[in-house]
Amino acid sequence: MKKILIVMLFLLLPIFLVHSKTVTATGEANIVNGDVASAKFQAIARAKWAALEAAAGVQVKVETVIQNSQLVDEAIKNEVKGVVDKYKIIDEGKDGDVYWVKISADVSPAEAAKAVSIFAKNTSVAVYIPVIFPDRNVDETTALSEKVINELSSQGLDVVDVASLGTKYSLTEIENALRTNNFGAFRNVAYQFLSGAILIGKVDTTLSAQQGKNIGYGVSLPFNVVTGRLTYRLIGDKDGKKVIVASGYVSGRGQGPTPEDATHNMLENLASNVSNELISTVVENIKGQNKKTIEVVLAGNTNLNNLLELKNDLQYISWVLNVTDKGVDKVLVEYPEKSIYLANAIKNLNKYELKTFDKYRIVIEKIR
Missing domain, CATH: 3.40.50.10070 (TolB, N-terminal domain)
Known part of the structure; x- marks a missing residue:
C-alpha cells in the first residue's frame, strides 16, 4: 500500500509543479521611528505582492494607478495568503531610512491572476x-x-x-x-x-x-x-x-x-x-x-460647512455619479468604480487624512 501511495505522489508531483512557478522579487518600506522589524515585515509583504504580479504577468503595476502605499498595503494584506505558496529571503538590507528585501517565492499563476483582479478598474476596458x-x-x-x-x-x-x-x-x-x-x-x-x-x-x-x-x-x-x-x-x-x-x-x-x-x-x-x-x-x-453606493464618513470635530465642502469636493471626482447627505457627518456616493479608487482620489485632494476603508465605507478626517 505504501509503495502504491509513493508511486501516486510521484506521478502527481509534476502536476503540482505546473501550477506553481518560482519568481524573484523585491520589496521595500520606510523605517519609521527606528522600527526596523515593522519595516522588514512591510517590505516582505510588498515583495510577495511583486512576486504575485510577476507570476500573473501584470504589465501595469498597482503603484502606477494607486500612488498611496497605505491603500495598497491595506488592500493586499489578505490577497497574498494562499497565493504565495512559500518563499525565502535571499537578500536584505538597509539603505538609509529604507529597509529592502529580495525574495524567491513559489506562486500559482492562476491564483495570482485572481488576486490581481482586486485592482482591476471597472472603468478600464480592453478593446479588440x-x-x-x-x-x-x-x-x-x-x-x-x-x-x-x-x-x-x-x-x-x-x-x-x-x-x-x-x-x-x-x-x-x-x-x-x-x-x-x-x-x-x-x-x-x-x-x-x-x-x-x-x-x-x-x-x-x-x-x-x-x-x-x-x-x-x-x-x-x-x-x-x-x-x-x-x-x-x-x-x-x-x-x-x-x-x-x-x-x-x-x-x-x-x-x-x-x-x-x-x-x-x-x-x-x-x-x-x-x-x-x-x-x-x-x-x-x-x-x-458596477454602480454602487459608498458611504464616506467625515470623522473628527465636523460641522455643516465641512460636510458641504466634502460634498462639493466629491462631486468633482471623476466617475462620481451622485452625492447625497446622510446625517451630519457622512454622505452617500454613487460610484461605478472600486472603493479603493475613490479613497485614492480623496487622498490626492491633500485635504483629508484616510482613516479606514472597505468595500462600501471610507472614513476620513479633514486635515487641520
Missing part, C-alpha cells in the same frame, strides 16, 4: 475588434477600432488597445471565443493591464457586388460593394466572475474601385454607426453594471 476582409486576411487596426478607442477614451474610460500589444490571435481563436463565449485568452490580457471590462468583436465582410457585374440594360457596375457586420460582446465582472453584460451587432456598406478600398470605406461608414450605438452601450453598461 479585428476585421476579416473578403479575401480572409485579418487587419487588427482599422478606422473602426481607432474610432471606438478614441470615443471610449473621450468618455473618461481607460482604454487598452489589445492589437497594439503584439499578441496575435488566430482567426479560429477569435471565432471560437465569440461562438462559445469562452474569452480565457483575452481575460488574461485584461488582468495584465488591470482592466475590468473587455470589448471583443469581429467584423465579417462580404463582397456583395463586384465591379463589372452586369446590372441590366448592358450596364456594368463601376465599383465593388462590400457589406460588413460587426458582432461584439462586452465582458464585465459579476460576483467575481467574467460575464457577458452586453452584446449586439452593427452593419455597414461601402463601395470602391477595389474590394480592399470598398472594405475601408465600409469601415468608415460603420465607424459612424458604432459611435452612436456601441459607445453608448459600453458606457451605460459600465456605469449601470
